[in-house]
Amino acid sequence: MKALGVAVALALMAGAAQAEETLALYNWGDYINPEILTKFTAETGIKVTLDTYSSNEEMLAKIQAGATGYDIVFPSVHMNDIMLKLGLLEKTDINLSPDFKNIDPANLRSKEDPTSSYCLPYAWGTVGVFYNEKITGPLTSWADFFAVPEKTGGKITLLDDMREVLAIGLIANGKSVNSADPADIKLATDYILAHKASVSAFSYDSMAMMTSGDIAAAHFFVGGNVFFIQMPEIKYMIPSEGATMYQENICVLASAPDKENAKKFMEFYLRPEIAALNVAQQYNGTANVQARELIPAEIKNNPNITVGPETLTRLHIFEDIGAALKLYDRAWNTIRTAQ
Numbered sequence: 001m002k003a004l005g006v007a008v009a010l011a012l013m014a015g016a017a018q019a020e021e022t023l024a025l026y027n028w029g030d031y032i033n034p035e036i037l038t039k040f041t042a043e044t045g046i047k048v049t050l051d052t053y054s055s056n057e058e059m060l061a062k063i064q065a066g067a068t069g070y071d072i073v074f075p076s077v078h079m080n081d082i083m084l085k086l087g088l089l090e091k092t093d094i095n096l097s098p099d100f101k102n103i104d105p106a107n108l109r110s111k112e113d114p115t116s117s118y119c120l121p122y123a124w125g126t127v128g129v130f131y132n133e134k135i136t137g138p139l140t141s142w143a144d145f146f147a148v149p150e151k152t153g154g155k156i157t158l159l160d161d162m163r164e165v166l167a168i169g170l171i172a173n174g175k176s177v178n179s180a181d182p183a184d185i186k187l188a189t190d191y192i193l194a195h196k197a198s199v200s201a202f203s204y205d206s207m208a209m210m211t212s213g214d215i216a217a218a219h220f221f222v223g224g225n226v227f228f229i230q231m232p233e234i235k236y237m238i239p240s241e242g243a244t245m246y247q248e249n250i251c252v253l254a255s256a257p258d259k260e261n262a263k264k265f266m267e268f269y270l271r272p273e274i275a276a277l278n279v280a281q282q283y284n285g286t287a288n289v290q291a292r293e294l295i296p297a298e299i300k301n302n303p304n305i306t307v308g309p310e311t312l313t314r315l316h317i318f319e320d321i322g323a324a325l326k327l328y329d330r331a332w333n334t335i336r337t338a339q
Contacts, residue, residue, distance in 0.1 A: 154216025
């Protein structure tokens with residue numbers, strides 16, 4: 001009887017371990033409010049793990065190299081399209097969920113998934129310039145930004161991101177950030193090279209450097225505002241010449257081991273109060289229209305975060321540029337290796 005009892009206990013333990021549900025997220029660093037994950041687990045019993053990446057290219061390379069175990073990724077919309085073409089994403093029919101009515105049609109930006117039958121629009125924002133006004137004075141343009149070292153002695157940084165950096169050169173020359181014209185890409189390259197001597201570093205760590213006072217201005221994502229709530233001297237601006245905007249989507253990998261749990265998470269995120277939680281921590285925009293009424297006033301009323309129609313006309317969003325990506329790769333290599 002004792003042996004039978006032990007066997008039953010072991011079987012129950014094995015069953016419990018097998019029944020434990022999980023969900024593995026692979027997201028941009030510090031890009032989801034931990035409270036959302038806690039609430040999801042409390043409500044569903046699904047244990048969530050989170051790994052992070054610093055660029056779309058890093059994430060894609062890892063998935064293509066055979067990384068397994070991840071259920072959900074959060075690609076920018078142009079990378080969403082690339083991954084769909086590569087067959088890396090699972091169709092979820094999230095657009096058929098009742099709460100999908102909360103999603104702003106303006107955020108259905110994917111060229112390959114225009115109805116969002118695969119991925120869910122998640123977050124959007126701008127990529128502009130943070131600056132310490134005590135050092136730099138007011139800045140309004142890319143020209144002002146690049147002039148900071150010469151005029152004030154302060155250091156500046158650019159993102160370590162091929163398309164974001166080349167976009168500055170394209171925008172400054174009145175070109176599309178998705179141009180495939182070699183002449184346009186050369187103009188952009190030459191523009192960045194002409195200003196490279198002013199740039200102290202290409203980095204994703206510039207918010208820490210702004211906080212410590214090591215740099216005076218930085219090219220960075222709008223969400224960086226969260227670091228400076230107690231530092232009113234740090235301002236954020238969208239340059240007058242124009243800037244980029246981004247949109248990240250929630251996508252389920254075709255290789256996901258827990259597709260059902262991934263769909264549950266997407267449906268959970270469709271709730272306005274959940275989407276609003278992320279905005280409150282990330283200081284960026286949401287595709288969830290109802291959530292926009294729930295976000296903190298300091299975000300809702302900040303024209304550099306909740307941008308108006310005029311600013312929107314100056315913003316560019318990346319698209320999949322196909323074979324032209326090789327031209328950008330060569331241009332980026334030239335920029336990064338130039339002395």
